[in-house]
Amino acid sequence: MFELTPIIxxxxxxxxxxxxxxRLITSMDFHVETFISAQEFLRFDRSDRPCCLILDIxxxxxxxxxxxxxLTVANCTIPIIFITGHGDISMSVRAMKKGAVDFLTKPYDDQDLLDAIHKAIEQDISTRQEQSEIxxxxxxxxxxxxxxxxVFALVVTGMLNKQIAYTFKISEKxxxxxxxxAMQKMHAKSLAHLVRMADKVGIEK
Amino acid sequence: MFELTPIIxxxxxxxxxxxxxxRLITSMDFHVETFISAQEFLRFDRSDRPCCLILDIxxxxxxxxxxxxxLTVANCTIPIIFITGHGDISMSVRAMKKGAVDFLTKPYDDQDLLDAIHKAIEQDISTRQEQSEIxxxxxxxxxxxxxxxxVFALVVTGMLNKQIAYTFKISEKxxxxxxxxAMQKMHAKSLAHLVRMADKVGIEK
DNA sequence: CAAAAGATTGGACTAAAGTCTTATCTTTGT
DNA sequence: ACAAAGATAAGACTTTAGTCCAATCTTTTG
Known part of the structure; x- marks a missing residue:
């Protein structure tokens, strides 16, 4: 499903x-797309494949x-690696608190960057996997x-059909x-499966 | 269960x-215990109540x-707030990657510290809650x-009794x-409940 | 308005799970 | 060796859940 070459x-x-x-990143098996401003990046139509973002502060x-x-408020979960020449601790802490994968200062070690990229891509792949399941x-x-x-919502709480019937004042039938x-439409192979699906999406109402 | 006054x-x-x-922290509703070295802290017998750690780098x-x-390798999840006079970005990033709640530099704003403490205590309470359930x-x-x-392990996969019986070459009876x-010993109110408990602890064998 | 979709229910079973009781046969600890 | 614990299983039911088929009744929508 995500066998595509990751793009950085x-x-x-x-x-x-x-x-x-x-030049550096292409020498790994990654595609690279560069932008000279955040605006330009936001305008870019990102394809649906594993990716991460290397960002100057x-x-x-x-x-x-x-x-x-x-990106956070836009519900975009692309993993971010920050790079900066003139950052400070407060910046780095803020970035990390908000979920950045790494925060590197120039001059950085190429290997550190590549490690961060691998970690970011792995994270993106599993996040996408999770999101697509949900x-x-x-x-x-x-x-x-x-x-x-x-009915589905009550079934997954473990209530019996007769209890659900009483709750809604309808017949057990x-x-x-x-x-x-509900079992059919949810493609549930078993009650256990149904319960897990309910917990995954968080059934409200 | 954790209604005790948090200790910092x-x-x-x-x-x-x-x-x-x-002086600062006591003025909030927290107890404080101070140590002048990591060794001294490690020797201290921490009581079982909400807490967090403020740590000089x-x-x-x-x-x-x-x-x-x-503490990490000892499987201790106490939330940590770092404070430093002479830290650098690399240190702060390393600390945050390992799960620190915050990383403050001197001179820091008292309010920032208090906010971090509140966040850390909340985190500790919910972690403890989760751990005690598990x-x-x-x-x-x-x-x-x-x-x-x-049998429990297969039941929560959704298998029927007859399938489980066949798997183990024993009778459905x-x-x-x-x-x-298993339902009795697990105090399971329903199959749904049993499934959730299994997922929470991760049934292996 | 008429068709389609959704909610409701009954009858008649089948299947699956749970409840008792009773009863071997091992394994294990003292 | 002997009691205790654990695994096995049968008989006899009861309760729950699932399966078809059929049939109202209401709401939504082209």
Whole structure:
């Protein structure tokens, strides 16, 4: 599913830095796409494949930290590796608290960067895997009618059909119908499977 | 269960820093215990209540980062807030990667420290809650006989009694006996509950 | 308005799981 | 050696859940 070559996005206002990073990273089995501003990166239509972001902190326009913040609120989970020439501790701590994979200072060791890239890509792959599983399950939940969903929600709490029936003031017969439909639509192989899917997406209502 | 007043451990080789931190933190509703070396802290018999650790990076003997490492391998999850006068970015990043709650540089803002303490205590409370739940469940798993545990493991995969019976080459009757015992010993109110407990502790064998 | 979708329920079973009781046969610790 | 613990299993039911088939009744929507 994600067998594509990972792509590394580099955002640095210094074109020569972009160029040398591109050379270094391409020598591994990665694709590289460089941008000289956060704005340019945001405009870019990122394809759906494993990736990570190498980001300069200090840039005219949107700074690295600001871009990180922007991506966070946009629900984008792309792993970020910061690189900076003139950072301070407070910056690095802020970046790490917000989930950055690493924060390197120039001059950095090439191996440290490559290690960080590998870690970031691994993280991205597993995050994507997780997200795609969740969205698949959510799609199934969305296909349930409201009643089916209500019954589903109580079934996974461990309630008996008769208890669910009493709760909704309907017959046990009807509960069985909704329950069977829910099992079908959720593609649940067993009750255990249904429970795990419910916990994964967090059934509310 | 954890309604006790949280205790803040302060480890700093500068006794005057310990003293002023103690004054500041005591003014909140926290107890404080100070140590002038990592060794002294390690010898201290910590009581079982919400706590966190405020740690100086640079200390003679065991450094702050070394103590963090030591606690990690000892499986101690006490949240750590680092304070340093002469730290660098690399140190702060290493500390944050290993899960530090915050990394403050002197002179720091008192409010920042208090915020970090609150966050650390919250984290400790929820970690303890989680750990005590898990160990309670693990205790129940440990009370299962080996056969009960094997049957339990397959039950929570969603297998039918007859399938489990075939797997172990025993009768469905016997599976029912082990299954019923497992439900009892695990205090499972339902299959859904059993599945969740299994996932929480991660049934291996 | 008419068709489609959804909610409801009954009948008639089948299958799966749980509840008792009773009873071997081993293994294990003292 | 002997009691205790654990694994095995059968008989006899009861309770739950699942399966088809059929049939209202309401709401939504083209």
């Amino acid at each position: 996005y580099v955002v640095d206002d210094d074109a020569s830095v972009c160029k040398s990073l591109k 200090r840039m005219p326009g949107i700074s690295g930290l600001a871009l990180q913040e922007e 969205s698949e399950i959510q799609k199934r939940v969305d296909s349930l009618t409201s009643r089916e969903c209500e 009807t509960v069985k119908v909704h329950r069977a439909r | 451990y302060v480890v700093d080789d500068d006794a005057s820093v310990c003293k002023s931190l103690k 640079r200390m003679p003997g065991i450094s702050g980062l070394a103590l963090q490492e030591e 160990s309670e469940i693990q205790k129940r798993v440990d009370s299962l006989t080996s056969r009960e545990c094997e 016997t599976v029912k006996v082990h299954r019923a015992r």
